[in-house]
Amino acid sequence: MIHVGIGYDVHELVVGRKLILGGVEIPHTKGLDGHSDADALAHAITDAVLGALGEADIGHFFPNTDPRWKGAPSRVFLEEAARQVRLRGGRLVNVDASVIAEAPKIAPHLAAMKAQLASALGLDPRKVGLKATTNERLGFIGRQEGIAAMAVASVDLPE
Ligand code: MG
Numbered sequence: 001m002i003h004v005g006i007g008y009d010v011h012e013l014v015v016g017r018k019l020i021l022g023g024v025e026i027p028h029t030k031g032l033d034g035h036s037d038a039d040a041l042a043h044a045i046t047d048a049v050l051g052a053l054g055e056a057d058i059g060h061f062f063p064n065t066d067p068r069w070k071g072a073p074s075r076v077f078l079e080e081a082a083r084q085v086r087l088r089g090g091r092l093v094n095v096d097a098s099v100i101a102e103a104p105k106i107a108p109h110l111a112a113m114k115a116q117l118a119s120a121l122g123l124d125p126r127k128v129g130l131k132a133t134t135n136e137r138l139g140f141i142g143r144q145e146g147i148a149a150m151a152v153a154s155v156d157l158p159e
Contacts (some may be wrong), residue, residue, distance in 0.1 A: 001152055001157055001158070001159055002093065002155070002156055003054075004051075004052055005152065005153045006042070007044040007046065007047030007053030007151045007152075008044055008148070008149070008151075009040040009041075009044040009085075010040060010149075011032035011033060012146045013032060013033070013146050015029070015030050016031070017032060017033055017038070020073075020080060021039060021041045021099060021101075021106065021147070022116055022117050023042060023113065023116030023120065028094070028103070035069060036071065036072040036073075036074055036077075037071065037073050039073075039074035039154070040099075040118075040148060040149045041113070041148055042074035043096055044073070044150055044151040045095050045121075045153065046080075046081045047151070048095060048097075048152050048155040049082065049121075049155070051056040052099050052154065052155040053085065053090070054119075058077055061080060079120050081121075082120070082121045085155055088094040088158070089157070089158045090158065092121060092123055092127075093155060094128070095121065095123070095128055095154075096151065097129065097130055097131070097152075098130075098151075099141055099149050100141050101135075101141065102134050102143075103144050105132075110131075113130060117130070
């Protein structure tokens, strides 16, 4: 039985942080702020996978009050979501995600991000859809105050 899930995340762009998206460090003047490495793309995909399982969100599994997750690479969250699928005898079918960022240019990094995400999820990279778009200079994303990501995931679960 195919189940789908949706995920969305946003983090603030601040000076003095590395910009990590999809497990890849992207050179930029600012980075995403957060308790972990603040990888909004990895977080959106994690929530999509957990959502397909009917589970609570990433904050339930990895509270941002827990010092264990301070500065944590978000790969850990993706790996745990994939493990939750296997625990239920399920199989992750595919994920698809979009990054919404005004700057820097994300496109040159998409292939590397896709490889990182696929490896963390135990998926063939061909089953990881990944796109980047700007917000047409509108709103907080357009003002380069933050970066957002949205994702869907499909999981095949036993009845
Ligand atoms: Mg997040």
